[in-house]
Amino acid sequence: MRKNANKWKIAFFTLSGLVLLLVITVVLLFYKHFPEVSEDHFIQQSPSMDEATFTIQTNKGRLNSLIASRIEQTPSEISYMVELQEDKVQFRSAFRVLGQEIPVTVNFLPEVVANGDLLLKVETFSLGLLSLPVEQVLQLISGWIDFADWVVTYPVDRLVEIKVTEIRVNEKDTMHFRFTRFDLEQDIIELEMIVE
Numbered sequence: 001m002r003k004n005a006n007k008w009k010i011a012f013f014t015l016s017g018l019v020l021l022l023v024i025t026v027v028l029l030f031y032k033h034f035p036e037v038s039e040d041h042f043i044q045q046s047p048s049m050d051e052a053t054f055t056i057q058t059n060k061g062r063l064n065s066l067i068a069s070r071i072e073q074t075p076s077e078i079s080y081m082v083e084l085q086e087d088k089v090q091f092r093s094a095f096r097v098l099g100q101e102i103p104v105t106v107n108f109l110p111e112v113v114a115n116g117d118l119l120l121k122v123e124t125f126s127l128g129l130l131s132l133p134v135e136q137v138l139q140l141i142s143g144w145i146d147f148a149d150w151v152v153t154y155p156v157d158r159l160v161e162i163k164v165t166e167i168r169v170n171e172k173d174t175m176h177f178r179f180t181r182f183d184l185e186q187d188i189i190e191l192e193m194i195v196e
Contacts, residue, residue, distance in 0.1 A: 087184050
């Protein structure tokens with residue numbers, strides 16, 4: 001009977017040792033895989049100052065379609081169009097004088113400036129058969145048509161500035177654009193979209 005009691009004691013202590021070893025292993029694994037929360041866990045990380053930049057490449061045909069659809073969506077008393085041609089940007093419109101439509105055509109040479117905006121320099125213009133200074137034609141055009149806030153005319157300098165850097169897509173102003181290339185002869189137009 002003593003032998004049976006010793007067997008039960010050995011079995012009991014062996015089983016107790018295995019259970020204790022199992023509990024210790026589970027506790028160690030728990031602490032290893034689930035560490036305690038550190039003090040900086042709930043501190044908000046400062047946002048990154050980096051910006052994401054995406055390059056958009058298009059051509060004259062696609063940009064002409066976009067310009068035409070934007071002009072269509074913008075109500076104006078005077079009809080006009082802007083078209084990218086072989087090597088220039090052309091503005092065409094007409095205005096009524098004494099019951100007759102007088103055509104207006106202005107040809108611009110595009111140039112990307114350092115900040116990514118687009119400058120349009122007047123190359124040629126026609127206003128019916130009248131010979132008017134370019135400054136007056138640009139003043140007339142800016143007086144007739146309500147351009148977007150980011151299209152600015154400088155009649156004295158014979159320039160129109162397309163401030164694509166001021167175009168905002170959303171209210172939070174986290175996305176903006178800039179031209180990197182505007183080559184009409186090669187039919188390559190590139191913009192960068194910057195997301196901050």
